[in-house]
Amino acid sequence: MSLASVPVAALPRAAEPAPDAALRIDLTALLSILGRNRLLIAATLATALLGGLMVTLLISPRYVATASIQIDQEADRVLEGAEVQPQAGYADADRFLQTQADVLRSRTLAIRVAQRLKLFGDPAFFHAMEAAAPQEAPTTGETARSRDATLRLLQEQLAAALPRNSRVARIAFESTDAALAARIANAYADEFIAANLQRKFDSSAYARDFLSRQLAAAKLRLEDSERALTHYARAARLIRTADTGEGSHAGIPGSVTAASLVQLNGAANDARAARIAAEQKWRAISPVPVLNIPEVLGNQAVERLLEQRAAGAAELQRERARHLSEHPSVRQLEFQQAELDRQVSTLATAIRSSIHDQYRDALGRERALAAQVEGLKQATLAEQDRGVRYAILAREADTNRTLYDGLLQRYKELSAAAGINANNLSIVDRAEPPLAPSSPKLALNLLVALTLGLILAGATVLVREQFDDAVRAPDEVEGKLGLPLLGAIPRVQDIAAEVVRPRSPAGEAYNALRSALVHASPHGLPRTLLVTSSQPGEGKSTTSYAIAAGLARLDRRVVLVDLDLRRPSLHRMLELPNDCGVSDVLARQARLESALQDSRALGLAVLTAGAVAPNPAELLGSASMAEMMAALVERFETIVLDAPPVLGLADAPTLAAQAEATVFVVEAGRRSRGATKDALRRLRAGRAAILGLVLTKFDLRTAGMGHYRVGYYDYGEAEPLRQAAE
Template sequence: MLRDPALVSPYRGDDPDGGARPAAQPARSTISPLLLQYWNAVLRRRWTIVGIVATFVVVALVATLLTAPRYTASVQLEISREQKRITNVQSIESEEAGRDMEFYATQYALLKTRPIAERVSSDLRLAGNDEFFAAHGVQNAGGDLAAGGRERIAVREKLAIDLLLANVDIVPVRTSRLVNVNYTSRSPDFSARIANAWTAAFIAKSMERQLDSTADARRILERRLANLRQRLEESERMVVSYASDEGIVTLDQTRDSEGKTQSTRTLAANNLDALNTALNVAIDARVLAESRLRAAGSTTSEALSSPALAGLRQQRAQVAAEYAKMLVQYEAGYPTVEALARQRDALDTAIRQETDRIAGGRTQEYRQSLQRETELRAEVERLRGSLTKQQRAGIQWNVYQRDADTNRQLYDALLQRYKEIGIAANVGANNISVVEPAQIPVVPSSPKLFLNLALALVGGLMVAGVVVIALEQLDDGVREPAEVQTLLGLPLLGNTPNVEGNVVHELNDAKSHLYEAYFSVRSNLAFTTSHGLPRTLSVTSTRPAEGKSSTALALALVMGRTGKNVLLIDADMRSPSQHDLVGCPNTAGLSNYLAGDDDWQRNVQETLYKGVSLIAAGPTPPSPAELLTGERLPRFIASVAGQYDHVVIDSPPILGLTDAPILGEAVEGCILVVEAGGVPVRGIRSSIARLEMVHAHVFGVILTKLQQRRGGYGYGYGYGYGGDRYGDDRT
């Protein structure tokens, strides 16, 4: 189980004798880096990882080799947003519809629909082709049914359609209008044929949808046109009928580009306009005649411009001139003069008569102009009343006219649309084109050996990682020295390497890493009490085979080599092992003294190790726990402590037995041996709790069988040892 780093404090509490316990040498301050923990977990579970990965790779290899090769044929299509505009006639589809975000997604979905599969199956007659089913690994399709029966045919058709849909794949080309239609089967020929047939069916279906929608639109427009035609006829008939009833006679009408009636000219309006114009002319003539009438008779323009009057005046002037000439020569009574006078008077009379005639003509002209003006004004008033009446009636007529115009516009628009749709339907334009047809593939698309092996390798590594993490989580033992203080709350006295072979041979070598490790433990023990190394101590563990016996022997050996007189007592009367480690007999020992033999000194055996003596476990008693609970054990501990510098007791394991807590209470303190990655933390905590229940003092923990690569812990140049056990499984 991977744990977070934590600072550790090597020792806690006070000395049981009342003195302050000196601080021991601190253990490592932090747990190993997380990556290093993972690496150590990989090293520990390397064979599990290798097995899982190898299994995945072998399964992938076998599955790849046993899988029939499959061939994929691909057709590339171009799907445009807008149809190719062959004519300038709009289709019934909205031009904006193709610009929607859902357009291409819709097209991709339409490419893989059941109607297309049904069309392909029908066009290629796949339901009756056994080679098609064999190309997809289906044998005897529909064979359980009656041969030639309709049910069998229906089953084969459904199976063929399902196979088509299951093996077609639509792959859009990103950021383009292209899409690949892939079809995969065991037959290269079938793959190419079906891929090409699939695209052809899709294009045909697309055009059929357009034609169907066009036909529906034409049918709808036909019904609408019939209704509008009838409404248009009724509205136009209403306009004519109402105009006839109201006497509205239209001369001409003007319409705009949309067919709406802009202006209508009626007969009454036209007559009124003409009469009004004539009235204006008559008024002008009457005013002119009146003006001429008021002018003087001889100075009027007519008088001045009259040829007759001008001739008379000229003749009078000549006669007057001749008369004046004759008066110079003759008297007034001279006949010639009188004749000229009479001629002059006659001309004056004629001039006066002509002038009166001209004045009488002006009067007559004025009277005629006035009469004409009066008559025209009366007629205009009459026509104005008639037009006003028609205008009142024209309001309703305009309503009928607008209704007719609206119906005419709708009818013309629908008729034009009907013709355009017919033209667009006959053209048959399409927005889908084949860019590259499918070719018969020559290389199988699957299975891909290297890809499958790579995927199997990746999958195996992932599964192996999950398994390793799960095992590490389940394996919650203490694996690193830095975890002791964090998980157990006890100081770390030291850690020892895992070695192969005989532990005793390693301990005999003062330069070995194992000896140096226990020498370091001995140095740390010197700080556990106020008087240095404990006088009496027991070495125990949670379960057997954690290295407690080897640890007890190693501590006794290290203390003896420093010049101390050490007594090693084998108190594990159920499974003694110290006599085998030091090469002594086990004929008598601790069990003899506890059973009633007061002379314990004769059971002391000298060993080959300097300063180390041994009291073996002795014969195995029926109930070792009963022997330990008596008063003889404390008396024995006190006796041997008085004669030896240090007493080291090899105690039985804690779990399941009561021996270790009893021994721990009788000595100055005990050492708990913990195998690295062995007993779960909850078991170790349970052992510590049992020791604390009897008020046994625990000096600390020794972590044994630590792998060289685990956590980077080592001595000098590294342990250099392998194996899983110290030697004898009993230690």
């Protein structure tokens, strides 16, 4: 049997993740992550809660007093036109209400409130607002600086809210003095209503005076525009027969010439677009061989000819294989092929010529339409010259008439409604001094602190996990390394003693690994099995020893070979001499039979590494290595190869390419800084058939799986054994 008789495709590979695997949440893995980082999470949450408590205790209590005002879109009208300001339509209600909210927050209203309550320069007000009062000169009263500070505090602590589905506005003011907050909120409500009435009264008086002056000017403009329109129409001999626009003089009758120009111009644009498309098509195919033109390749006749030519070519090949080139049947088929080529070429040339004809036709149509459009342009311009001035004058007269009528009607309404002031604002609730502070809220602050702590802890754990390439638990193997898990070996104090006890936790784990290897591929257990790891000290040699011992207990002829010619360790583990071994056989200084040793206690043969060789890479890749492996295959049913770590050396990839299958060993919880993935990439680059991965030194508690109460491989023990997590 050859050393690589089992095809690589027959060996198990890591399962491809399902398309939605990234969307599923593995609760077990999540619990493991939380368990590993429980101290970090607890410290972060405790710090956040302590910070929230300290902030709450240091903040002074603040009170919010609220008054409410109803804002109607229209006030009650005694007379039509009583409202000087135009009412907002129902479609514009949101904008109207937002305008009222902006007025509430305006500086002007803040000045009225400050004057009403005499807050300018009041030290009690600044004390209640937790602000330092500006220093003033002894001889001056209210300074600009003091006024600005007072108005700024009023505007900053005011909250005006207008819900979308209600017309009741809430005016809220916040302060450390509950009574002062209520007085200011009520003052805002009163001054808002008073200011609204004052604006309406001022607007009415100003509007009447303004409209009287505008009416006189509008009347003069209307008379002048009507007179100018009449004189121009008589001089230009223009008679208006129909209305074509807004107003009574908006335009003149439509022109046939103009309509024809529009229609013909559209046709010219279409012709130009058609010519551009045809030209682009022609330019695209002109340099291309005729048989590569898409239109030629898509032609059904060409497709049939090409199919006939392909069939004829196949027939010609068969005839040439049976007869000489001068044979009549060969000559006949060659003539048919030439005729098919001529027909294809003729048809392709015709298709190409039709594309060029389409381009020339489109170019001619474009030029003809362009000439007709140019002629109509001149005729239309001449016709329009006489109507432009008339349309301008008619539009001006209509505008002046509309403006005059509107001003006259509005002036009459304002004159009738003078002295009537309707208000659309009314107080719903007056503010009362609040009994309980609005802030700080201990529960809310602690909840916010807890939320921020959870976010910070989650982000910290996420970053930590992203940069942590250690494999701690069996369920992380496929996700991080893309290999199937063959077995998980628990961490124990004396692994060598545990391996030979079949019912110990480690012994049971290696028995499970042995079963996985027996059923690892459709061909059963590989004849040559190589065991390696990315770094030293991960349990590679112990795993090799355990696999070989477990297979020997199945009455198989097994040999354990130590191929780590740089740092051999199997002879010390098995307490065997290392005088003669692999290096001596490969250097042809000893025969294989003399180097093999029997381990009667384990029931297997052992081939130690021998003396440390100065050139291990050359020996492992030599012809002597192939000969030794062939001899071992003939003598034993299973050869277990303890290979050196991959590291940056060529030993392991070289040996993995010679073995039927490779088992990769990873120490649980060991950070490799990318060495594990790099080792796997090197093994795959060397065409190694990797069966899967063995996770060694697995500790439940270190892996964050301490919530499991039953240890791995403890079931059925006659006497209590140490749990795998201890």
